[in-house]
């Protein structure tokens with residue numbers, strides 16, 4: 001799928017990432033300074049164009065977009081994407097057969113409830129084996145809560161069921177929670193929770209302490225706030241609401257938010273969230289060469305280290321080479337020795 005571009009005068013000033021063209025080299029340099037192009041950007045599997053957002057890549061491949069008035073897709077890319085592209089993750093596969101195989105993995109399936117109840121555990125006793133084997137890569141857990149209603153009109157959200165799963169979708173902690181004030185609306189249609197479920201349930205405070213201790217993984221909170229220690233990464237759907245109703249405080253750098261699934265069951269919600277997170281984390285972005293990835297320099301463009309004249313002498317490819325992302329890509333979670 002190699003598209004060999006014909007060399008021309010203007011192409012000397014063409015951005016190697018987003019393909020924007022500039023009459024003058026200094027303008028391209030200026031563009032690079034503020035664009036933060038990097039290997040972590042969504043990229044077309046056919047023409048290799050970098051896009052700012054996942055949705056702009058979708059537009060490039062299909063012409064569909066919610067944000068702009070349907071511009072045309074790039075014809076060559078759209079044609080190939082149509083037969084070999086996954087519309088879930090926008091990856092281009094080698095053949096329509098490979099696409100079929102890939103889609104089975106990529107799709108989020110509903111889960112088997114019989115199996116779920118078999119593996120269900122009501123305690124945190126089972127310390128997972130992976131603890132010791134993967135000390136470098138932080139462990140990731142997915143949290144889901146079910147809320148019942150409190151207060152005179154039943155509109156106050158109170159956590160009544162909580163579920164925590166590990167990366168292999170095993171239930172790690174799953175319990176009913178006894179709210180601190182009386183329940184006025186069980187919201188049974190949505191929660192499936194009844195009076196008897198909460199009678200012997202674990203008190204909220206105890207649940208919060210267990211989850212907190214577990215997530216901190218033996219590291220004191222001050223150390224975690226300094227981005228040290230072995231704390232676990234938390235993923236979830238509507239996590240701020242879940243954490244709030246549990247009364248849990250957890251540092252933002254260990255939380256991966258923007259996952260939306262729209263599923264009701266807390267276990268399925270956890271699983272779907274975890275799968276999405278793993279999909280994002282497994283994005284095969286090449287490791288960037290260059291300055292050591294200390295937390296100081298990691299997410300910073302290093303254009304400041306170069307003189308304007310030196311930059312203007314570089315090829316567009318070389319400029320892209322030294323450009324770095326200005327956001328934290330989840331694929332970095334899977335890189336060894338990271339200090340998240």
Ligand SMILES: [Zn+2]
Nearest residue numbers: 015017018035
């Ligand atoms: Zn660009």
Ligand SMILES: [Zn+2]
Nearest residue numbers: 040285329331
């Ligand atoms: Zn990445």
Ligand SMILES: [Zn+2]
Nearest residue numbers: 044046047077
């Ligand atoms: Zn393309």
Ligand SMILES: [Zn+2]
Nearest residue numbers: 086088089106
């Ligand atoms: Zn896919």
